Amino acid sequence: MAPALGAISPDPALLRGVEEELGQKIASCFHCSKCASGCPVAFAMDVQPNKVVRLVQMGLKDEVLRSASIWLCASCETCVTRCPNQVDIPAMMDVLRQMAIREKAPAADPAIPAFHAAFLSSVGKHGRVHDLGMLTTYKVKTRKRGDALKDAGLGWEMFKRGKLRILPSKARETKQIRKMLREIVDRI
Amino acid sequence: MELSYFPGCSLHATAREYDASTRAVCAELGIGLTELDDWNCCGSTSAHSVDAEAARALPLRNLRIAEEAGKAVMSPCAACYGRLKAGQAEDAASDSIDVCHILDVLDTQESTGLLRGKVTNPLTDLKAVSYYGCLTTRPPDRTGATDYENPESMDRLLGLAGATALPWSFKTDCCGAGLTLTRSDIVTRLVDRLMRMACEAGADCIVVACSMCHANLDMRQAEAARDHGGEYSLPIFYISELLGLAMGCADARWWRRHLTDPTQLLRAKGLAA
Numbered sequence: 001m002a003p004a005l006g007a008i009s010p011d012p013a014l015l016r017g018v019e020e021e022l023g024q025k026i027a028s029c030f031h032c033s034k035c036a037s038g039c040p041v042a043f044a045m046d047v048q049p050n051k052v053v054r055l056v057q058m059g060l061k062d063e064v065l066r067s068a069s070i071w072l073c074a075s076c077e078t079c080v081t082r083c084p085n086q087v088d089i090p091a092m093m094d095v096l097r098q099m100a101i102r103e104k105a106p107a108a109d110p111a112i113p114a115f116h117a118a119f120l121s122s123v124g125k126h127g128r129v130h131d132l133g134m135l136t137t138y139k140v141k142t143r144k145r146g147d148a149l150k151d152a153g154l155g156w157e158m159f160k161r162g163k164l165r166i167l168p169s170k171a172r173e174t175k176q177i178r179k180m181l182r183e184i185v186d187r188i
Numbered sequence: 189m190e191l192s193y194f195p196g197c198s199l200h201a202t203a204r205e206y207d208a209s210t211r212a213v214c215a216e217l218g219i220g221l222t223e224l225d226d227w228n229c230c231g232s233t234s235a236h237s238v239d240a241e242a243a244r245a246l247p248l249r250n251l252r253i254a255e256e257a258g259k260a261v262m263s264p265c266a267a268c269y270g271r272l273k274a275g276q277a278e279d280a281a282s283d284s285i286d287v288c289h290i291l292d293v294l295d296t297q298e299s300t301g302l303l304r305g306k307v308t309n310p311l312t313d314l315k316a317v318s319y320y321g322c323l324t325t326r327p328p329d330r331t332g333a334t335d336y337e338n339p340e341s342m343d344r345l346l347g348l349a350g351a352t353a354l355p356w357s358f359k360t361d362c363c364g365a366g367l368t369l370t371r372s373d374i375v376t377r378l379v380d381r382l383m384r385m386a387c388e389a390g391a392d393c394i395v396v397a398c399s400m401c402h403a404n405l406d407m408r409q410a411e412a413a414r415d416h417g418g419e420y421s422l423p424i425f426y427i428s429e430l431l432g433l434a435m436g437c438a439d440a441r442w443w444r445r446h447l448t449d450p451t452q453l454l455r456a457k458g459l460a461a
Contacts (some may be wrong), residue, residue, distance in 0.1 A: 021240070040361060040362040040364070040378055041362075041364070041367070041374055041378075043377070044371070044373075044374050072367070072371070072374070074233075074322075074362055074364060074365045074366065074367055075233055075236070075237075075322075075365070075366075076322040076326070076362035076365065077322055077323070077326035077327045078322070078326065078360075078362065080326075080327050081326050081327050081328060081336060094236050094237060094240070094243070095240075097237050097238060098237075098238060098239060098240060101238055109370070109371070111370045111371075112367075112370045112371070113237075113238065114370075115234070115366075115369055115370045116233075116234035116237050116238045117238075119232065119234035120231075120234050120235060120238070120242065123228070123229040123231070123234075123235075123246075127226075127228040127229065128197045128200070128227075128228060128229045129197040129229050129232070130201075131201055131202060135369075138369060150372070151369070151372070154407060154411075154447075157407075157447055158202065158407070158447070161444060161445045161446070161447065162204065162445060163201060163202040163203075163204070163445060164201065164202070165200070165201045169197065169200040169201065171226050171227065171228045172226045173226060174228065176245075176249075177228060177245075177246070177249070180241065180242060180245060181242060184238060184239045184242055188238055
């Protein structure tokens, strides 16, 4: 007897939506897997980069937005540099992450969007990132992870060497930045 | 040459030795740097990961300020450089100002000519591998790099400074970049491989031109060695630090900011007191 197939619910609008936001056709990917073989973080991904493209082509939105891969992509730009069809996978990952936030899809690794929120919240306050403030916000946001003290020793070593400023370096005219980033941080 | 200088957040904090050595080397080579007035964060990985408008607006504000200043803008941080370039790619109106990375400024006929005449303290016996990471060269259609799989600008500069730049195959492999806080397990695995390969190539040190690369290699290598059974401890230098050292304008305070102490190596090579 053939194995039962799990129910899938493809979203036919996904590919078009992603391509529109991206400004590029990703239907041209023919799955040579050059991206997957050169990706430095592929070993930690649940879905290899070309397979993320495939899921988008097939309209499997939930599978894409819930994958860890969209958050683990380090934007190193190796894949797009080597892609025979110039499919901009790092930019596609950005589009998918932004879509996941908009549609409130649960992130496979919530610490990563929490870090982005902490980072941008700091930039919103000062116009520049203040590491100590950002680290504190991040550790509070991710306290349930139970690793609040991880890197505390490293932080101390940095502090001793003058690498962590007590007071932030600030830009002057930051009203617009603050408003824009506050709205974004609230959404994440 | 007169340039607008975009230090970016890290050169005001975690990478202050990169800022100080960049300023020292540029002064020595007659490159005038004026810090961009009221600059803001480029947005880094976080902005483009979560919001397209923020990813565009943050670099564009800087580019507008640079336009008013009327000079090409140089950033030593490869990540800031990449975001400023990306901002330009999205807005044709911001194209009037050249955006360059520190290696674009140092690896020119003019700068190397001057450098050649100013090396008073050649880095003889120092064996280095140059590590370009991701964003100094990629994506090439944005950076304009032609040697993106095997860049050589730092190798040339190191050669002029009297050091030996060793060949290795990991010049443009990623260090894990912004995953350092959230997924340090991934970063230490990548750092471990880079460290092992640098040792295998016979290097005494790794030379970088990006504050993110420096942070991961310098600060995470002890953890990488512990977690992956590695036995290495290699100083990580910014290219500007070594050029400053060769030109006799290095400051001992730079070395004190490194987590992996470089002074022992420098003493062994007769390059520091």
